[in-house]
Structures are given as structure tokens and as C-alpha cells.
Amino acid sequence: MTAWLVRRLVASIAIVFAVVTLTFFLMALAPGEPLLGPDERQVDPEVRAELRRQFGLGEHPVVRYFKYLRQLARGNLGESFSLHRPVADALADAIPQTLLLAGTALLLDFLLGLALGVYQALRVHRMPDIVLGNATLFLYSVPTFWLALILLLVFGEWLRWFPVGGVGDPVLCPSVSSLYCAADRLWHLALPALTLGLVGAAGTARFQRAAMLEVAGHDYIRTARAKGASERRVVLRHQLRNALLSFITLFGLAFPFLLTGAVLIETIFAWPGMGRLATNAILHRDFPLVNAAALLASTLVVTGNLIADLLLATADPRLRVRDTA
């Protein structure tokens, strides 16, 4: 187990390193002018030269790459070109916002998705299963950003139940200082979290329904029934517990989504999180910020996989002795 863990950790670090390297050179070799936004390409050549010198862009990409790695090893992520502030500060502002949004969405995704999937499996091929099956198929097939726009139109524009964007009221509640402001935050959170949560829940429900039905065909379910276990016990103790094993993998895959999945939703709802930060960084050719975002995203992906494997090994006794690498 320890040997397996060490090997997996080394592989994970190698993957993150490869991603950072790839991103660095993809950005460095791209044509066009960094340091300038999409609308400010007409800049005095002298100013441009001065800027390039200041940010050390005159050197060869390979030299810059090694300098970047040295700074990275010291924990220094560099200075953002477009925001004119340390990358670490920009990330520190954006990460909590994304964690809040994606965390709420994931919670909704898993709770609703699991419940629907299990319920459908119990009513399989009957009315509730068919209706829910079509509903989840629709939500699973819809472009997320389109659903966001439609929900925005219905609940923000027509019914005026929820605000159309932002994290909170900037005038009355610049920070979470009272109960009213906390409620205001939640109120702003509702629509974007609902959009992401619904689309995710549709996928989770479809997956969970299939997993439940797959398990239902196994001999041990028949054995459980034959020995006289109640239907409730068969479903909860035998069927659901085994179907949850494949759910763990799904959880691992959803993990990176916590910081990156919400690119378009954050743009539509003016939510100042990681997705929007990274998108703007790319559009502005803000190399240090893009590299940091890639570092963060890939770290999350490999961590998610690692956690899922560990959970799976803990939960499934069959995987404990065997060495899976």
C-alpha cells in the first residue's frame, strides 16, 4: 500500500510538472503581444519595449522557463501582467468565490443526483422512472451556459426572484457583516449554483441509476432476497452500498470542477471566481496568471484521482490486497 501510494504520488507530481511545462511553452511560443489586452494592441513601440524589459520577456523562452521554475520552487507565482498585482493575491481573492459556488453546486449535484438515481432504479421502467429519465436526459444534453441564460431570463428578468449577477449587493453589503448580508450572498448564489447543480445532478442521476441496475443483476442480491432480507434492507444495504463504489470514481472526476468547471457560468453571472480569472488571463496573454491557473487545475485533477483511488481502496475490500498501479 505504501509503495503504491509513493508511486502514485511521484506520478502525480510528474503529471503536474508536465502540464505546467506544456502550458508555459504553449503560451511562450504563441504569436502576438503579451502584456496588452485585446483592445490595446496600438501602443507606442517604446512603451512596449519598456514593458517587455520590465517583465523580462526579452529573454529566450527556455531561459525564462528555468527562471520561472526557480521562482516557483520558492513559492513565488510571479506578478500578473494584466492585473498589476501578485498572482498569489489574485488567486486568494478568486479561490474562495469559486469554492463557494462550485461547492454548493456539487452538493446539490450529488444529493439530488443520488436521490433521483436511486429512486428511478426502484421504479425502473415505470412512470416516475420514464418521466425523470427524460428530464435528466434533457438537462444532461443542454449547453450549461444556455440553461444559465434561460434561468436568468425566467427567474431574474421576468419573475425577479433572484438578482442577475454578482456575488452580493456592492452598496449595502460590501462584505459579509450581518445576517442580512449573509442572506444577500445566498440570494446571489442561488441561480448560478442551481444551473451548475441541475446539469450535474442530471449526469449523476443517470450514472447512479445505471449503477444500481447493474448491481441488481448480481447473485448476492438474489441471495439476500432468498435469505429473507426485507426489500428495504436489500436496497439500502446490498444494492446501494455496492452501487456507491462506482460513485466514488465520479466524485474523483468532479473534484477539479471545484475550481475550473464553471468558466462560462462565472462569466454569465459576473461571478469573480477562478474560471473567469483564468479566461481573462488567457485572453490578455497574462502568462504568470495562466501558468498558475494550469498548475492549480492539474493539481486538483491528480488529487481528485488520488483521493478517489484511496477512498475506493478503503471502501472496497476486494481492492485492498491487490496492487493497482
Next chain:
Amino acid sequence: MTVRTWIALLGALVLAAWAARALRHRAARSAAGRRFFRHPTAAWGIRVLAFFIVVAIAAPLVAPFGWVDQPDIVRLQNQPPSWTFLLGTDVYSRDLWSRIVFGTRISLIVGALGMLVAITLGTVVGAVAGYYRRWVDTVLMRGVDVGLALPRIFVLLMAVALWDGLPLGLIVLLIGATSWFGTSRLVRAEVLSVRERDFVSAARALGAGPARVIFRHVLPNAAAPIIVSAALGIGNVLLLEAALSFLGIGVPPPVPSWGNMIADGAPYLATAPWTTLFPGLAIALVVMALNAVGDALRDAFDPREEAT
């Protein structure tokens, strides 16, 4: 809408229904085909896909206007749906229905080509890794790990935003080139199990080279997951293209794709919601149909009956 376009639309519906029926009759000859159509939504999926394919081919007949026609940019912008403009007009007074019809061509071609690139890459890499094993496998699969560790939308954003004004063909190629990682893992797993079977050893004993063994003996027996992931892959590419176009870096205007139509409509969400609503519904319909067909294919290839 003119009488001619109504007749063409009706014709398209009839033709699609007929094609779906014909396919069903053919499918009834094999056990797998019957299993496919036993899936509750498979028949509808086929009908919807057939309809959109017919519409894409017969676009000039079904669309009353051209895709850049601006009948009257002052008086006819953002008109709600009416008999003249079936689904309303956009901000440039272009007929939304006509643009959706022509957009079908773009969206379906992008989806199909992107999927083709992804499936080809995924199959070749997966088959080579699974067949040769050892260091080839290790190198390729670690590469796949790296590919999966980078969010796809970021890679595409980087590539497309940095290299301004890429032609559409290259964007499709890029979408395909970033969508094959999952498929290659599936194919590799399948190849690993097929290559141990006796007929593969027999083929090798008869002197067949690696390429022949892989393409003639191993892959045909590992086709099921490849076909299923192809069906599901088109939908994924369509959604990805829509997202890219929405960010303004996909299919360049004025060529209509369903994604950039939503992007065009979004600023007028409150005053002209139909410009956003209908292109999105078109995407949802096609992707739903593809997912339904993909699910049914999976059932059809899996001879084990469903439990209940």
C-alpha cells in the same frame, strides 16, 4: 415562411420518419438491432437525427431566407415569431429559422468531423498502447494522464485565443485533438482483453504483422465501446463548439452555428428571448437524440439483458 418552404419542411418530416422506419425494418433482422429499438427512446433519437440530417442537406429549400439576408435592419430587428419569420428575427433582422437551418450544416459537420478526429486518435493510441504494452503503453498512457489533467476548455482557449483567427477546419481539428483521451483508455482496456484470445494468437502464428493483427483481428472485436463513444462524442463536440462560439472564439460570424447564434442573442435576452431560446433548443434536441442513440447502442452491444 412561404408555401414552398412549408411544403419542404413537411417533406423533410415525412422523409425523416420514412428513413427511421426503413432503418427499423432493417434492424429487426438481427438480435442486436432489435435490442437497439427496444430501448424506449432509441426510435425518437433516430427520427430527430434523421430530420436534422435531411434539413441540413435540403437547407436552401427549407429556409425561406439566406443565412446573411437582412430584410430590413431598421424596422425588422428582433421581431417576435410570426408567419413570415417562423422563429422571429435577430438584431440584424435576419430570419432566425433560416439561420438555424443553415446552422444545422455547420453544427453537424463540426460535430461529426471533431468526433472523427477524436475517435481515430483515441482508437489508434489505445490500440497501440494495449497491443504493445510495456514501455509503449507506459509512455502513451502517461501522456493521456497529462491530457486529462488539463481542463479542455483552457487548452482550447489558449490555442484559439492566442493564435487569432484560426480557420474553422483547424478549430475542429483542435477540438478533436483534445477530446480523445477518454476513448483511448476505453479502447486500450478492450484491446488488452481481446489480444489474449486464441484467434489473435492464431493470426499471429499464421504470420500476420502487428498492423494486420490490430486492424483485422483485434479492433473489429473491440468495436462496441468505440461506436458507443463515437455516438456520445458528437454530442460532446457540439456542446464544446457551442461553448467556444459563445466565448467568441468558435465559428466566426456571420456564418451561423448554433453556438454563435446564442452568443449573438444573449445581449438581447430580455427584449428578444427567442434569439437565445431557439438555437439552444436545437442543440439540446440533437444532443438528446445522440445521447439516446448512444445509450441504446450500448444496450444493443451488451447481450446481457437488463435486470428487471
